[in-house]
Amino acid sequence: MEMRFDMAQNGALPPVARSCGGQSCENCVVRDHAICAGLDDADRDALSRIGRRVTLQAGQTVMWEGGDSTVVANVIDGTLKLATSTGDGREQIVGVVYAADFIGRPFGARTPHSVTALTDARLCLFPRGSFDGFALRHGELQHRLLQRTLDDLDRTRAWMLLLGRKTAREKVATFLLDMGRRLRADADGVIDLPLSRQQIADVLGTTIETVSRQMTEMKRTGVIDLVGRRGVRLVDSAALEALTEAG
Amino acid sequence: MEMRFDMAQNGALPPVARSCGGQSCENCVVRDHAICAGLDDADRDALSRIGRRVTLQAGQTVMWEGGDSTVVANVIDGTLKLATSTGDGREQIVGVVYAADFIGRPFGARTPHSVTALTDARLCLFPRGSFDGFALRHGELQHRLLQRTLDDLDRTRAWMLLLGRKTAREKVATFLLDMGRRLRADADGVIDLPLSRQQIADVLGTTIETVSRQMTEMKRTGVIDLVGRRGVRLVDSAALEALTEAG
DNA sequence: CGGACATTTGATACTTTTCAATATTCGTGG
DNA sequence: CCACGAATATTGAAAAGTATCAAATGTCCG
Known part of the structure; x- marks a missing residue:
């Protein structure tokens, strides 16, 4: 049985690499692909005021398995892994996310898996509570989130066939x-x-x-x-x- | 490599075991646990008019992997499996669902996995198109569906750790x-x-x-x-x- | 160019699968 | 109610596929 602990550069999230109050969305490369797509200018502007842009270096972890779900985010660019582990250090990567994907656990208290940057990456990060509130008031956003979650679930189940068989x-x-x-x-x-x-x-x-x-x-x-x-x-x-x- | 084809009693869905226009919800055992919970009487009534109750025998399949997504349903009672297979007949069960769970693929053209009754079961079945339309007009329902899908995804990912490690x-x-x-x-x-x-x-x-x-x-x-x-x-x-x- | 780290390669051990009986369960009909 | 038989489950032995352990090689960054 493998016993591996990753002692990699798992530094905590840096204190806001670059806030972007207001200037963010106009020139955002994923604005038409992330869940923000479909919001009108006013709503997107309101959403952008909730979030801030964050830069991650490869190896940095943004969310921890079992930790409080305090933030959610859109991936602007870069690649990140979602992972869970057994108590004795065996790790399973349960998802790999790319630009325009959404990460974190909205509407829930805990993050069930860790999220770690595989490459340098940029996120558009939202406090979960504020994001949840915004989503509840904006059906279109919630619908896009549902669509995305359903797709994730389909892909995840397809991967189970690979893992099991x-x-x-x-x-x-x-x-x-x-x-x-x-x-x-x-x-x-x-x-x-x-x-x-x-x-x-x-x-x-x-x-x-x-x-x-x-x-x-x-x-x-x-x-x-x-x-x-x-x-x-x-x-x-x-x-x-x-x-x-x-x- | 295992080559197994299930020649079990995979009869097609029977032609409406028991329709329930109107009489369904009042005495429904899962009305407070399924996604219908939280709808007011009028809305639930409207939803019930879209759906019909269907009885399944153990072994019957309701949806096929890769098939058109024509229906979705609430499980009233019984247990069902969600499964995918490789071309050569290896099967992986990707989910087991119980009373009050929701099955099928809303907002999508295809069902990515089959759904088969493990025990005798009863469903509250909706044509997907009608259900989608209803959900789009009822944010509360869509929110409950999102919650449920997020939970499913969390559980599914936890199961990936089991399969892989x-x-x-x-x-x-x-x-x-x-x-x-x-x-x-x-x-x-x-x-x-x-x-x-x-x-x-x-x-x-x-x-x-x-x-x-x-x-x-x-x-x-x-x-x-x-x-x-x-x-x-x-x-x-x-x-x-x-x-x-x-x- | 050195050196740390990642990857490849090799040999062996072990878990799990596969193949093959045997035994059990449970529904059916006498 | 018991006996029969088909389906399901258990058990055994051998084979296969991966994991593990160990060493050699390769890559890339200062």
Whole structure:
């Protein structure tokens, strides 16, 4: 049984990297994709007065598992992980979130999982109480939040099939295709993974060695190409697709 | 790799076992626990006119994975499973729902998982389109739906930790305690499980033999008692609790 | 260019799955 | 009410897949 404790740079949230009273939304890159989309100018302005912009460095944790739910946020950019752990330090990543996603637990006292930046990231952070109140007064916002939560639930349940029923090979293949869909490749077709091998293992419910072996094997058979620690090129997506089930 | 196809009595939904235009809500046993709670009499009446009561027999499937999302429903009584499968027949149960729970995918075109009755069950069934419209016009209902979906998501994510990181013993112990919390024991302290060994395995992401072996071992050590196929008595809940993590 | 850290690779151990009987449960009909 | 039989569950033995432990190699940052 693995006993791993992450002693990484888990510094607490810094004291407001940059507040943005008023100036935030007009030039916000996710304003048309986050839950704020659909609010009229006045409402969005009101919402922006509740929130503040915060910058995170890779490794920083914003919310802790089992902690009070004091804040919620929109992700402006960067990638973050949602994670839960057993008492003896085994970790399971239960979600990876990207720009325009919503994080935190509205309408509830506790955050059931931790939220940690995988890359440098920027958030639009709201005190939960104020956000809850605002959402209650704005049906459209609440509707978008519901839509998003329903989608999250669907995706999470699909991932349960992977965790409970897929082999190591299928897990890794599914993961790589998922990353290919979510992240943009550079000119050479290389994707820069925001997760280390350990974190990939924590997403897939397996170990770092197993992930490594599967990737090496896929490289050997020409399905993918590995470049450096974080780079992957999906050489043959069709073959990769085939590996996601049976084989 | 397991190749199992359930040829069980998967008859289609019967043509309205019992419609309930108007008479439904007054004496509904879940009216104060389902999402309808909080609606005033007029609104609840309006909602009831959209829905109809349906009786299901154990084994019947109401919604299919990947199928059109045409209906949603409240569970009046009984237990149902939500499941997804791989193309080659491996199944993962992604949720078990009980009286007062809500099922189906509102505000979406497809049902991402199947819904099948584990016991005889009664539903209050709504055409999705009508339900969506009603929910959009009733913020309170939508809020309760959001609350419920957020709770579902939290529970689902907690289960991911079990699927990805727990051992067979921990899985079975966690499952039994969960059933103990949700189901009421009879006078002898015996719980009647709504799931077969195979279904338990499908919930836990393991096999029928492993579930059986773990339970037998727990019986041998006096932690639980097995009575018949479906009966369990949680003799020593504290010991069971201890088995849910490490040990 | 050195060195810390991440990843890969190798060998072995262990848990769980798989395959194969055997036993039990429980509904049905005599 | 008991006997039968199909479905379900348990048990056993062997095989497979992963995890674990240990070492070597590679990467990237000062």
